[in-house]
Amino acid sequence: MLTVLILLIVLMILGAVVALESRDLLSGVISLGICGFALTIAFLLLQAPDLAIVQIIVETLTLVILIAAILKTTREDTSEPLGFRKILLWGMGLVAIAAFLLVTVGVLRHLPPFGAPELRMAQPYIDGGLPQTGAANLVAAIILDYRGYDTLGEATVLFTAVAGTVAVLRSVGRKHA
Amino acid sequence: MRGMTIIVQAISRLMAPAIFLLGVYVVLHGHLTPGGGFAGGVLIAGAFVLLVLAFGSEEWRSRALNWNATALESFGLFFFWFLAVLGMVQGVQFFVNVIAKSEPGTPYRLFSAGIIPLCNTAIGIEVAAGLFSIFICLAVMKMGEKP
Numbered sequence: 419m420l421t422v423l424i425l426l427i428v429l430m431i432l433g434a435v436v437a438l439e440s441r442d443l444l445s446g447v448i449s450l451g452i453c454g455f456a457l458t459i460a461f462l463l464l465q466a467p468d469l470a471i472v473q474i475i476v477e478t479l480t481l482v483i484l485i486a487a488i489l490k491t492t493r494e495d496t497s498e499p500l501g502f503r504k505i506l507l508w509g510m511g512l513v514a515i516a517a518f519l520l521v522t523v524g525v526l527r528h529l530p531p532f533g534a535p536e537l538r539m540a541q542p543y544i545d546g547g548l549p550q551t552g553a554a555n556l557v558a559a560i561i562l563d564y565r566g567y568d569t570l571g572e573a574t575v576l577f578t579a580v581a582g583t584v585a586v587l588r589s590v591g592r593k594h595a
Numbered sequence: 596m597r598g599m600t601i602i603v604q605a606i607s608r609l610m611a612p613a614i615f616l617l618g619v620y621v622v623l624h625g626h627l628t629p630g631g632g633f634a635g636g637v638l639i640a641g642a643f644v645l646l647v648l649a650f651g652s653e654e655w656r657s658r659a660l661n662w663n664a665t666a667l668e669s670f671g672l673f674f675f676w677f678l679a680v681l682g683m684v685q686g687v688q689f690f691v692n693v694i695a696k697s698e699p700g701t702p703y704r705l706f707s708a709g710i711i712p713l714c715n716t717a718i719g720i721e722v723a724a725g726l727f728s729i730f731i732c733l734a735v736m737k738m739g740e741k742p
Contacts, residue, residue, distance in 0.1 A: 467629035471621070475637045479726060482644060487733045551692060553626040553708035561631070562714045566690040569714070570679055573721055577672045580725040584665065587732040 419463055420532070426463075430456045441495045447484045451477065468557045598651030607649035614642040622719035626708040632718025639723035644730050664728040671721025678710050678717060 433452030440446045454477035461470040530536045543560055553559040561569050598604065618638030625631035682691035694709035701707055 468631065468634075471630050472634045472637070475634055475641065479637055479641050479644065479730075482641075482648070483730050483733055486648070486730070548702055551708055551711065552702050553711050554703050555626050555628060555631075557629070558626040558631055558711055558715065559708070562626075562711045563692055566679065566714070569718070570675060570690070573672055573675055573718055576722065576725055577668065580665075580668060580728050583729050583732050 422463060423460060426456045426460045443488050443493050443495055444485065446495075447481060447488060450484075451481050454480075468555075599649050603649050607645050611642045611646050614645065615639055618642065618719070618723070622715055623705065623712065625715035625719075626711045627703065627705070632715040633722050635715075636719040636722025637726060639719065640726040640730070643723075643727050647730070664724040664731065666724075668721050668724035668728060671717050671719075671724060675714060675717040675721065678714055681710070 430453045433449045433456070437446045437449035437453070440449065454473065458470050458474045458477065461467075461473055543564060544556065547556045547559040548554065551559040551563040553563065615638075618635045618641070620635070621628075621630035621638060622632055622635030625635065679690045681693050683689055685691070685693050687693065692709040692711070694713075706712075
């Protein structure tokens with residue numbers, strides 16, 4: 419399973435790089451889809467069906483929205499090529515990647531092995547989820563009972579995002595219309 | 596936005612109710628099976644997005660639809676807040692599962708787990724209406740058009 423996971427992660431990195439580098443916005447969006455759907459398969463392999471369902475549906479709807487937005491506006495990436503500044507940016511990026519890898523290798527050495535987490539907080543949830551809340555789906559018991567406050571904040575964030583989108587895209591105010 | 600060909604329209608007319616129903620199922624069974632308010636809400640929004648893409652936005656009178664979507668989104672969030680404050684009204688903590696405390700219900704049944712199915716319904720309404728408003732704004736509205 420670890421081999422399949424590594425293959426999926428390599429595929430996701432390739433998709434992300436193609437999405438960043440392509441000049442055609444439609445192929446960029448489709449490469450982004452590779453990233454999301456590979457993540458769905460990874461969630462399924464790691465036995466997280468809740469996350470997999472949310473990921474595959476949100477990914478599909480996001481792709482549809484992005485493609486519809488591209489079809490209504492422009493398909494061409496109209497930003498100017500960076501020229502010689504590109505070399506400087508590549509150099510800084512490589513330095514940042516090297517520093518990140520160095521720190522990550524140092525941190526990963528102290529982590530518990532894959533599949534054996536040392537979370538002490540998880541065991542009371544797993545033991546008491548069904549008797550305390552009555553919800554058979556442990557994920558629902560956690561996000562809507564134990565951690566309901568977080569979910570409330572998340573719903574508020576989504577509401578604020580939608581309100582901002584509607585307010586920005588409405589170029590005529592209510593008073594003047 | 597113009598609609599698509601009659602083949603796409605016929606297929607989406609068949610598929611959209613099924614997608615909508617699957618979304619409602621996922622929302623209502625969120626405390627029993629994988630899924631929940633967020634996934635089911637996005638499914639419900641997807642059914643409407645499919646219809647708008649297939650039939651075009653003129654047919655849907657997007658202004659009235661978008662107003663309904665915005666109002667429903669506010670209602671979903673308000674319902675969720677109401678359920679959260681219900682615990683304080685009862686004199687316990689914020690966000691306590693008040694229904695499960697008084698009537699526990701049988702686990703693995705549809706009517707169990709107290710306010711968790713109600714919270715899932717609230718989140719489902721909010722997510723479906725919110726994502727559909729974003730889609731209408733980004734893909735359908737012309738520049739300068741009032742929502």
